[in-house]
Amino acid sequence: MLSQERKIKMASKRVKQSIxxxxxxxxxxxxxxxxxxxEDLETLADIILWAFDFDNDHAHAFFMDNKAWSNYDCYYMAEVDEDEMYRHTCDFKLHQLGLTKGKAFKFVFDFGDDWEFNCKVLRIVYEDTKDAELIRAVGEPPEQYPDYDDFEDDE
Structure with missing residues (x-):
């Protein structure tokens, strides 16, 4: 059985993998x-939002069972309800989540506008990526804050 000190030391080592x-x-x-x-889930949220030209100015959550708003396997930016405790995105690194090729999960951003991002692990790479890399970008990202008055004028 590993001592608590050994577990902490092992947890602090960098894993030489990327997804x-x-x-x-x-x-x-x-x-x-x-x-x-x-990287932790908080940083992954920043990376996803950066890739789609969104400002990170609202709360977010990850739903690892691929069902938005499920309570089964979720991580929140902060506590959502004072009566319930949630796992915080800043406290969990990606290597702790058991991600494997093909694993799908949801990232929900801005609980008012409810932006839902579908995420899927394509590959595991056995090297540590120092900085996140945008490998491929397809399609124009939606406007984070569209001018809804324009839509009313069109009608």
Whole structure:
């Protein structure tokens, strides 16, 4: 049995792996991103939003069972309800999540506008990626804050 000190020491070592994710926000608009498994979910949220030219100015959550708003395997940016405790995205590194090729999960951003990003692990790469890389970009990202008055004028 490992001592607590040994577990902490092992957890602090960098894992020499990266994942390549496909992230889509709407039909015909997706990004392939390579990121180190040593990053936490909070950083992954930043990377996804950067890849789609979104400002990171709202709360977010990850739903690892690929069902938005499921309570089964979820991680939130902060506590959502004072009566319930949630796992925080800043506390969990990607290598702790058991991600494997083909694993799909949801990233929900801005709980008011409810942007839902579909994520899927395409590959595991056995090298550590220092900085996240945008490998492929297909389609124009949607406007984060569209001018809804324009839509009313069109009608």
């Amino acid at each position: 390549i994710l496909s992230v889509s926000v709407m039909k015909g608009c997706y990004r392939h991103i390579q990121v180190s498994v040593n």
